[in-house]
Amino acid sequence: MSIPRTYSFARYLTAKKSVDDRALNRHVWQSLGAALPRATPEQPLHLLEIGAGLGTMVERLCADGMLTNTIYTAIDLEPTLIAEARRRLPQWAAAQGWQVQQDTPAYARPGGHELHMQRPGQDIRVATEAIDVFRFIAREQDQRFWDLIIAQALLDLVDVPTTLPALLSLLRPGGLLYCPITFDGATVFQPEIDPEFDRAIEACYHQTMDQRLVAGKLSGDSHTGRHLFTHFQAAGAEVLAAGSSDWVVFAGANGYAADEAYFLHFIIHTVHTALTGHPDLDAERFTAWIAQRHAQIEQGTLVYIAHQLDVLGRVPTPLGEIQA
Numbered sequence: 001m002s003i004p005r006t007y008s009f010a011r012y013l014t015a016k017k018s019v020d021d022r023a024l025n026r027h028v029w030q031s032l033g034a035a036l037p038r039a040t041p042e043q044p045l046h047l048l049e050i051g052a053g054l055g056t057m058v059e060r061l062c063a064d065g066m067l068t069n070t071i072y073t074a075i076d077l078e079p080t081l082i083a084e085a086r087r088r089l090p091q092w093a094a095a096q097g098w099q100v101q102q103d104t105p106a107y108a109r110p111g112g113h114e115l116h117m118q119r120p121g122q123d124i125r126v127a128t129e130a131i132d133v134f135r136f137i138a139r140e141q142d143q144r145f146w147d148l149i150i151a152q153a154l155l156d157l158v159d160v161p162t163t164l165p166a167l168l169s170l171l172r173p174g175g176l177l178y179c180p181i182t183f184d185g186a187t188v189f190q191p192e193i194d195p196e197f198d199r200a201i202e203a204c205y206h207q208t209m210d211q212r213l214v215a216g217k218l219s220g221d222s223h224t225g226r227h228l229f230t231h232f233q234a235a236g237a238e239v240l241a242a243g244s245s246d247w248v249v250f251a252g253a254n255g256y257a258a259d260e261a262y263f264l265h266f267i268i269h270t271v272h273t274a275l276t277g278h279p280d281l282d283a284e285r286f287t288a289w290i291a292q293r294h295a296q297i298e299q300g301t302l303v304y305i306a307h308q309l310d311v312l313g314r315v316p317t318p319l320g321e322i323q324a
């Protein structure tokens with residue numbers, strides 16, 4: 001491919017899927033499967049995914065057979081991503097042999113939309129909504145309704161000390177929170193161009209995460225993954241399983257897999273956008289560095305590694321509520 005002139009976040013999320021598939025920590029994934037309560041048609045699993053993007057996690061969980069009877073609510077701040085998820089998911093499900101129905105049920109909220117997917121042994125209703133997670137939390141406050149909340153590649157974008165307790169308060173006693181692909185402090189590009197300048201760029205890039213402001217509030221932490229252990233403990237939740245889920249992207253004999261060259265161009269573009277005009281980086285040198293990284297992708301020589309963690313937590317079940 002040639003170096004893109006414009007960038008699409010939806011295409012980036014699509015391209016990210018094969019990178020995530022390789023990266024997700026198998027131990028944590030299996031622990032999630034083992035910890036899920038048994039769902040039945042009468043008592044389906046209530047699953048909430050926040051920052052769901054295009055719904056690639058819906059596809060992954062369904063394809064893996066992890067979900068049987070499930071009411072899946074997928075929310076994201078971005079209406080364009082939710083619109084794309086509504087276009088993409090039914091096509092994906094039909095192509096995988098699911099029986100698919102789409103409707104706007106009477107109980108749906110304004111703008112709500114539901115996809116009903118069935119195949120032998122699996123009955124999944126996916127409701128999608130474009131809404132800010134903090135508005136959603138305020139609306140659902142203290143419902144203690146959800147069996148499982150998923151936040152993939154999201155917690156490093158918010159203020160975890162305030163967001164985590166609010167999210168946990170939505171879970172029923174014994175409910176689960178699964179946070180895969182949580183960034184944890186290492187961005188590596190190989191081959192080195194200039195080790196000192198490479199390190200300066202990495203440090204400045206991580207600093208932009210640590211200083212990110214959303215609505216005037218600090219929202220981000222370049223070491224979110226490792227800090228989740230203390231955050232879970234402070235919020236009164238137990239960590240059931242954890243493990244690394246590093247992105248490792250390189251070109252094999254046939255080049256980069258799937259659309260991963262685009263994924264890499266998008267990452268370099270993100271670093272470029274984040275650090276343009278940074279006072280600690282020589283502007284000319286930085287422009288040349290960015291151009292060289294894009295050229296390395298074209299040549300198939302760029303290797304990209306991002307360190308991330310997957311964490312699965314659980315809120316306690318009061319003794320009186322434990323069933324024999």
Ligand SMILES: C[S@@+](CC[C@H](N)C(=O)[O-])C[C@H]1O[C@@H](n2cnc3c(N)ncnc32)[C@H](O)[C@@H]1O
Nearest residue numbers: 013051052053076077078131132133152153154
């Ligand atoms: C890095 S993307 C990850 C998307 C998806 N989870 C995945 O891994 O493919 C983060 C997503 O979180 C969404 N997001 C960010 N802040 C949010 C908020 N306050 N409420 C809801 N969604 C949010 C963004 O729109 C984006 O789709």
